[in-house]
Amino acid sequence: MSALNARLTYLFNGYYNQTATHQERDELFQFIHASANDAELTALIHQAWNNLEINEPLFDPTKSMDMLNSILQNKAQQDDEYKIRPPDSNKLWIKLGVAAALMVFVGFGAYVFLNQKKQSNAKDIAKIKPAHDVLPGGNRALLTLANGKTIYLDNAQNGVLAKEGSTQINKTRDGQLVYEDGGNGSNNGAAAMNTVTTPRGGQYQLVLDDGSKVWLNSASSLSFPAVFTGKTREVEITGEAYFEVAKNAAKPFRVKANHTVVEVLGTHFNIMAYNDETVMKTTLLEGAVKISNMQNTSILKPGQRASLHQNGQINVIDDADADDAIAWKDGLFQFRDADIEAIMRQVARWYDVEVSYEGKVPEREFTGRISRNVKASELLGMLKYAGVNYKIEDKHITIMQ
Numbered sequence: 001m002s003a004l005n006a007r008l009t010y011l012f013n014g015y016y017n018q019t020a021t022h023q024e025r026d027e028l029f030q031f032i033h034a035s036a037n038d039a040e041l042t043a044l045i046h047q048a049w050n051n052l053e054i055n056e057p058l059f060d061p062t063k064s065m066d067m068l069n070s071i072l073q074n075k076a077q078q079d080d081e082y083k084i085r086p087p088d089s090n091k092l093w094i095k096l097g098v099a100a101a102l103m104v105f106v107g108f109g110a111y112v113f114l115n116q117k118k119q120s121n122a123k124d125i126a127k128i129k130p131a132h133d134v135l136p137g138g139n140r141a142l143l144t145l146a147n148g149k150t151i152y153l154d155n156a157q158n159g160v161l162a163k164e165g166s167t168q169i170n171k172t173r174d175g176q177l178v179y180e181d182g183g184n185g186s187n188n189g190a191a192a193m194n195t196v197t198t199p200r201g202g203q204y205q206l207v208l209d210d211g212s213k214v215w216l217n218s219a220s221s222l223s224f225p226a227v228f229t230g231k232t233r234e235v236e237i238t239g240e241a242y243f244e245v246a247k248n249a250a251k252p253f254r255v256k257a258n259h260t261v262v263e264v265l266g267t268h269f270n271i272m273a274y275n276d277e278t279v280m281k282t283t284l285l286e287g288a289v290k291i292s293n294m295q296n297t298s299i300l301k302p303g304q305r306a307s308l309h310q311n312g313q314i315n316v317i318d319d320a321d322a323d324d325a326i327a328w329k330d331g332l333f334q335f336r337d338a339d340i341e342a343i344m345r346q347v348a349r350w351y352d353v354e355v356s357y358e359g360k361v362p363e364r365e366f367t368g369r370i371s372r373n374v375k376a377s378e379l380l381g382m383l384k385y386a387g388v389n390y391k392i393e394d395k396h397i398t399i400m401q
Contacts, residue, residue: 192226260273268284
């Protein structure tokens with residue numbers, strides 16, 4: 001292996017496995033853009049790709065090589081599609097293809113692979129440094145007690161926050177809200193109802209008094225009793241939540257959302273029920289759930305996803321990718337054949353921004369993942385490599401042709 005190839009392999013490995021310094025990342029991209037021999041560059045990238053020491057591959061090796069080959073062959077496809085091109089566009093297409101292949105990692109803790117379904121003219125694609133930027137969201141939520149008192153959880157001290165009857169409400173050091181019932185849970189009277197609400201740009205995790213765990217995504221809410229009494233455990237959500245329900249066959253767990261009830265005994269599942277989405281989606285990871293509305297009922301098995309349409313129809317997909325559904329819980333944006341509007345709805349909620357479109361909405365679909373801890377410009381910068389332009393002004397993002 002030549003000294004140049006060894007250096008490129010080292011840089012490539014560091015970039016993929018999140019160990020590269022800022023200087024090493026800059027060196028890698030400077031090499032890509034400065035290379036005068038595209039054939040040699042392509043060969044070196046292939047060798048570096050094969051030599052990768054991958055700790056946690058995003059795709060299996062066969063698919064990874066297929067995708068890399070597809071990107072590196074992009075130039076030939078584009079020559080057929082665009083007959084008139086700027087003199088330097090061929091070189092730019094190869095280099096952008098290589099850069100896209102390297103985008104398995106973006107920033108710190110971020111993985112991404114952007115797959116264009118429709119290509120764009122490359123002459124307008126350039127790395128930008130926005131004058132304005134938006135920081136990502138974080139653990140922010142508002143707790144509303146039964147008496148109407150509100151507590152901002154992001155500012156509250158760790159420890160005991162309040163009591164509802166025999167139930168003690170604690171905020172832990174790792175930012176969770178934990179309900180602990182000091183009684184025996186046998187009281188059949190009306191339970192004190194609490195609500196946790198996350199703003200745009202917020203998320204929160206809580207543990208209910210029965211031990212069930214709930215993760216709330218941004219712009220969401222969960223209403224629940226401080227202690228579960230009676231024969232069922234019932235909660236209600238808006239927005240999106242992931243549940244790990246404690247098993248209790250004697251007390252079924254029911255989640256209400258958008259005039260729909262999801263009933264379980266003990267299971268792991270995700271519900272996405274935002275008002276600005278066209279369908280409500282329930283994805284089951286473990287156990288079984290029954291989904292019911294006024295018109296239809298459906299029982300899900302692990303790996304299935306139910307899409308509830310506004311007309312009441314329920315469609316079930318057998319091979320749903322659970323990772324896509326719960327990536328947000330694990331600190332990731334993850335897209336699979338997502339159009340730009342679907343992506344930007346997530347961006348708007350997590351970064352607490354308004355989104356508008358200048359001209360026609362770009363007709364492209366993307367597959368990939370990236371950390372939710374990056375600034376808005378870093379996420380949008382990846383879309384720019386695929387030909388989607390944007391500008392950030394204060395708390396407003398404009399997507400442009």
